[in-house]
Amino acid sequence: MKLISLHQWNVDLSTAKSLQEKLRERIEIRRFDGSIHSIAGADVSYSAATSSNYAAVVVMNYPEMDELESITAAGRVSFPYVPGYLSFREAPILLEVFSKIKTRPDVVLFDGQGIAHPRGMGIASHMGLFLDIPTIGCAKTRLIGTYEPVPVHRGAHVPLWYHDSIIGAVIRSRTGVKPIYISAGHKITLHEALKIIFDTANRYRLPEPVRAAHHLANQLRMKYERK
């Protein structure tokens, strides 16, 4: 898959911040034109023992959700985990996985925020720009924003507010489970993102592609680390 080469990962926090502010101007939150046939999920597993990241991308067809392709990659981590700068830690290895993938997915789901980020540049938005594909941020916990209690039943969703605007949604993908935090990444609207998330997250709390990628990345880590 062809990637846009604007990589700039070996930076300090100050440079990373200004880079995010610059990239934010290029994010497009607009309607996704065209039909969706394939959806990918991407995730990274980290090993403190070897300071390595193990990444996986799983592509599934939609709406059947059968696996079409899965790719992995491994590499050393150079950037520390700092809230707000996850991209600089995980995007390099993710870009490597995407460079090896055959199928170009119509949408990609990431384990992290989209525009629900201090500078509107969560990892889903960041990756969306580089991949030039519609992306959605699907996080397990909140980074920023406020919201009202989410009704306990599947399908419930409340807006995620930040500075008097809606940056995402907090949703209940399954009755009785902890809610997840959805935000548009790039080239998609929150409304469309929510439909896709509810369509792909039926059996489990997380959307199938994300869950599959998470599982595969973990599998790879355990194979390499032998534990």
Add this chain to the structure above:
DNA sequence: GCGACAG
């Protein structure tokens, strides 16, 4: 100054 803080 203090608390919050994706993975």
Add this chain to the structure above:
DNA sequence: ATCTTGTCGC
């Protein structure tokens, strides 16, 4: 995120 045992509920 990772590490880690038992335990509660459908």
